[in-house]
Amino acid sequence: MKEALYLQVKNVIAKRIKDGVWKANMAIPTEVELIEEFQVSRTTIRQAISLLVQEGVLEKRQGKGTFVKSHELIEQLGHLTGFAEESIKRGFKPGSRLIKWEIKENLMYEKSLLNRLKEEEKILVIERVRFMDHIPVAVERTYWPEEIGNIHLKEDLNTVNYYEVLEKNEILLKKAKQQISAVNASVYDAELLGIEPGTALLEMTRVSYGIDGKPIEYAKTRYRTDYYKYNITLKR
Amino acid sequence: MKEALYLQVKNVIAKRIKDGVWKANMAIPTEVELIEEFQVSRTTIRQAISLLVQEGVLEKRQGKGTFVKSHELIEQLGHLTGFAEESIKRGFKPGSRLIKWEIKENLMYEKSLLNRLKEEEKILVIERVRFMDHIPVAVERTYWPEEIGNIHLKEDLNTVNYYEVLEKNEILLKKAKQQISAVNASVYDAELLGIEPGTALLEMTRVSYGIDGKPIEYAKTRYRTDYYKYNITLKR
DNA sequence: AAGTGGTCTAGACCACTTG
């Protein structure tokens, strides 16, 4: 079955905004211009635009035109992003530094979360500090089943983007369950982040699942809240 | 200026549903029948219906017809169910206790978030402690524009469910923007929650918007993380 | 096969914004 015309148009427009061809606060072409470009009726153009308005990507102003909304408003619940993607979206340069990695045999709690309790498999633990523009913003501890860990160990752990590597190896993530809490910074955390021990940190605990529904990663990250907060848009 | 045709049609349909002429789970007349009754084009009928679908009053099923949604099927925003669900899931009974309420004139920051800076309107501030059974779990501060605040002041602020009251008064929420951070408990927070000052708390800041897109509520809630965490499922 | 909503066209006039 072919995709509806108005959805095709919608996707092209959405892509241009995502790629920065049409930037925030700029007017997109008028309806008449879009009719000519896509060779479709005005109804179809308006249907496509109307969807993007509903999603908060575009905004119409009568008599003036249709405008791209600033990025902050686009963020939606339901998108799975890593730290790097998140930083860039906020205008910071993401970075990281490896603290240590180990292969462990007896992490029963983590193995149970990864659903590998019965297996012989070992767990790779990687600990890194994450940066935004040279400012240490988070301490990240990720736990990987050995078979997947071995893929990461071929990379430079200081710079590796885990999700890109997984994607390159055709291991695709489908969903993640995330739990958000708050903790007081330990002396160890505080030293890595350059803050006072006891400072309240945002703690994000995540289990990511592959297309087959099997857990792939368990991660626990503690963020400084002066540089990172978590934004969600809830809809009815 | 005369009201647009599709809005007139929409209002007639909405009234019939409200008055019970067309009841929950029943199909409303087909588009062709509505065209004949109102003597307007199909586009106009569809525009009217589309608005009601967006508001959660109607539901379309291709090939079958357009149906009135049952009131209890209209989904609540995640935040409310969040606290209640979590409480009940853990076998606790959710409750609350009023600490104080005030009507303020000069809350510039809160007024700007509620988009009422230019207006004379005052702001109602309500501060409550939220309980699971008899354990104080969160300190909640909500800010309401005066006109909406006056609705709440008719209720018992110790037990009132804000969103139920709004719904009864036909003020429906469409979406909310929520920001999650972590803070160290102040002496004041600590006393209300029965914890040590400095303990890390999860801070949830929320602005809720009505169907017309105007902000209705600004809320700031601080949760003890030993009793409440925030769970999300993310999808690619 | 008949009925429903889903998609799409071509065209018209209106209301708002700006030079």
Next chain:
DNA sequence: AAGTGGTCTAGACCACTTG
């Protein structure tokens, strides 16, 4: 006055659901 999106019409064919 010219350009923008807002409203509205009449009509066509398609995709899905049910008898």
